[in-house]
Amino acid sequence: MNASTGHDGLDVFLRKLLSHSPLPTDDQAAIRALPHSVRHLDANNYILREGDQSGVCPILCSGFAYRQKSTREGGRQIVALKIPGDALDFQSMYVRTIDHNLQALTAVDLVIVALGDFEKLVGDRPAIARAVIVDILIEASIGREWLLNLGRRNALSRLAHLLCELHYRLLDTRSGGLDARDVPMTQEQLADLLGLTPVHINRTVKELERRGAVVRQGRGIRLGDIPQLRLLADFSDTYLHRDAGVP
Amino acid sequence: MNASTGHDGLDVFLRKLLSHSPLPTDDQAAIRALPHSVRHLDANNYILREGDQSGVCPILCSGFAYRQKSTREGGRQIVALKIPGDALDFQSMYVRTIDHNLQALTAVDLVIVALGDFEKLVGDRPAIARAVIVDILIEASIGREWLLNLGRRNALSRLAHLLCELHYRLLDTRSGGLDARDVPMTQEQLADLLGLTPVHINRTVKELERRGAVVRQGRGIRLGDIPQLRLLADFSDTYLHRDAGVP
DNA sequence: CGGTCTCTTGACCTCTGTCAAGTAGAGTGG
DNA sequence: CCACTCTACTTGACAGAGGTCAAGAGACCG
Numbered sequence: 048m049n050a051s052t053g054h055d056g057l058d059v060f061l062r063k064l065l066s067h068s069p070l071p072t073d074d075q076a077a078i079r080a081l082p083h084s085v086r087h088l089d090a091n092n093y094i095l096r097e098g099d100q101s102g103v104c105p106i107l108c109s110g111f112a113y114r115q116k117s118t119r120e121g122g123r124q125i126v127a128l129k130i131p132g133d134a135l136d137f138q139s140m141y142v143r144t145i146d147h148n149l150q151a152l153t154a155v156d157l158v159i160v161a162l163g164d165f166e167k168l169v170g171d172r173p174a175i176a177r178a179v180i181v182d183i184l185i186e187a188s189i190g191r192e193w194l195l196n197l198g199r200r201n202a203l204s205r206l207a208h209l210l211c212e213l214h215y216r217l218l219d220t221r222s223g224g225l226d227a228r229d230v231p232m233t234q235e236q237l238a239d240l241l242g243l244t245p246v247h248i249n250r251t252v253k254e255l256e257r258r259g260a261v262v263r264q265g266r267g268i269r270l271g272d273i274p275q276l277r278l279l280a281d282f283s284d285t286y287l288h289r290d291a292g293v294p
Numbered sequence: 295m296n297a298s299t300g301h302d303g304l305d306v307f308l309r310k311l312l313s314h315s316p317l318p319t320d321d322q323a324a325i326r327a328l329p330h331s332v333r334h335l336d337a338n339n340y341i342l343r344e345g346d347q348s349g350v351c352p353i354l355c356s357g358f359a360y361r362q363k364s365t366r367e368g369g370r371q372i373v374a375l376k377i378p379g380d381a382l383d384f385q386s387m388y389v390r391t392i393d394h395n396l397q398a399l400t401a402v403d404l405v406i407v408a409l410g411d412f413e414k415l416v417g418d419r420p421a422i423a424r425a426v427i428v429d430i431l432i433e434a435s436i437g438r439e440w441l442l443n444l445g446r447r448n449a450l451s452r453l454a455h456l457l458c459e460l461h462y463r464l465l466d467t468r469s470g471g472l473d474a475r476d477v478p479m480t481q482e483q484l485a486d487l488l489g490l491t492p493v494h495i496n497r498t499v500k501e502l503e504r505r506g507a508v509v510r511q512g513r514g515i516r517l518g519d520i521p522q523l524r525l526l527a528d529f530s531d532t533y534l535h536r537d538a539g540v541p
Numbered sequence: 542c543g544g545t546c547t548c549t550t551g552a553c554c555t556c557t558g559t560c561a562a563g564t565a566g567a568g569t570g571g
Numbered sequence: 572c573c574a575c576t577c578t579a580c581t582t583g584a585c586a587g588a589g590g591t592c593a594a595g596a597g598a599c600c601g
Contacts, residue, residue, distance in 0.1 A: 119528045122446030126438040146435045146533045188393045190437040191373040197444040198489030199369030242445030281366045286393045
């Protein structure tokens with residue numbers, strides 16, 4: 048446990064909250080002052096497991112992570128994607144057991160806050176409590192859009208939609224959009240995100256490239272023609288609530 | 295606006311909250327005393343529309359409702375199913391615009407509470423505030439299970455899973471399980487729930503009947519062999535958090 | 542008892558999955 | 572800098588779950 052040094056992972060988290068909820072400066076200071084430890088994990092490691100009862104609130108300060116569930120037969124589905132600045136488990140403050148697995152997608156740096164400290168923060172500061180709820184609600188809204196994606200869009204639109212979403216979400220924390228960097232997932236992970244198979248993802252990426260929506264070099268995928276991508280995706284960002292909190 | 299008469303829709307709502315969160319008796323009384331009006335809607339009517347800014351918190355006291363989104367091409371996906379006792383829009387207390395449509399599945403009776411009254415209730419009573427968050431989190435957990443359902447299960451399992459879920463959720467508010475009554479959806483609505491077509495739903499219902507998991511007479515569908523249904527569904531109720539709130 | 546909405550059914554089609562073999566990056570060690 | 576290895580990506584042939592179309596049969600309602 049080290050006290051805040053001023054410029055660390057909690058800053059990204061604060062920026063994320065501020066992107067949808069205004070906070071008074073003393074609340075902001077309280078967040079920065081949160082006692083915490085730092086942990087690094089390599090890609091594919093588990094952060095939390097289904098059935099656990101967690102005592103900590105991990106915050107993702109660099110890298111990507113995802114929530115994942117599987118069927119008895121081994122079918123694996125990624126049910127949420129977390130980006131830098133996202134808190135990974137507000138849920139454990141309110142509900143006893145964790146209902147999904149949380150895994151590192153890439154190598155990640157986590158800030159670990161004790162659940163008790165976080166509960167105190169939220170209990171003492173209504174504006175932060177509200178920001179936390181807004182955060183939870185936005186994640187739920189994204190989940191609903193994903194349901195539409197899985198239920199009613201074909202492979203091409205699904206993939207295009209995911210790439211659009213990731214792009215705009217990354218813009219929100221000023222981590223920069225997705226157009227400037229490679230898509231962080233392997234084709235197998237894309238398959239798990241979109242309810243498809245790796246083979247079909249491969250065909251679909253190729254088709255996106257053929258249409259100019261995406262550019263590839265080596266294993267990397269990068270965004271190409273974004274308006275085209277949005278069109279293919281039937282994408283509108285209202286579900287991300289980038290306007291967000293009620294005043 | 296009539297004051298509570300003691301036995302009305304707010305009782306079902308209270309029962310629903312108590313099913314996952316204990317509440318002190320004065321909080322319970324405060325919920326029962328909430329000023330409200332009552333509204334009846336026929337099947338298929340809209341309750342809230344995407345893009346609206348709502349000023350009310352409708353509570354479903356009888357009948358069924360659902361949240362729904364569509365693609366530009368007209369593909370329709372039901373993204374949440376609400377049962378008697380469910381509050382339909384906590385979200386508008388925290389976020390400006392509604393990101394989906396809310397529609398009556400069957401004829402419904404609603405209790406309408408002004409958003410301001412509800413905000414005051416939640417602001418004054420921490421145990422209720424917590425119960426509301428737990429409710430939001432459980433809906434989110436159900437959404438994640440639905441993502442797994444759409445992404446990784448075939449038509450037969452998907453349908454079986456939905457029926458199981460509905461059964462156990464109905465048990466929670468003591469409205470009785472689903473085994474005692476007909477499934478409230480048409481085959482077209484089942485298709486919209488499961489990301490399938492009505493024709494394929496028809497084939498799938500027939501197959502469930504052949505296996506004894508379901509019984510039909512006329513247009514009605516009723517649960518048959520529930521253990522068999524659970525097996526086909528790969529169903530486990532942990533995601534419903536029926537143990538629920540942290541003590 | 543006529544009208545309308547659901548449900549059924551069959552024939553055919555297509556998107557995505559499966560299998561299996563081959564290729565090429567990216568990292569490692571010499 | 573090169574060989575080696577592991578993993579991820581590719582590709583083609585084939586299979587199958589689920590979609591589409593269209594017509595007909597049952598329910599339920601006034």
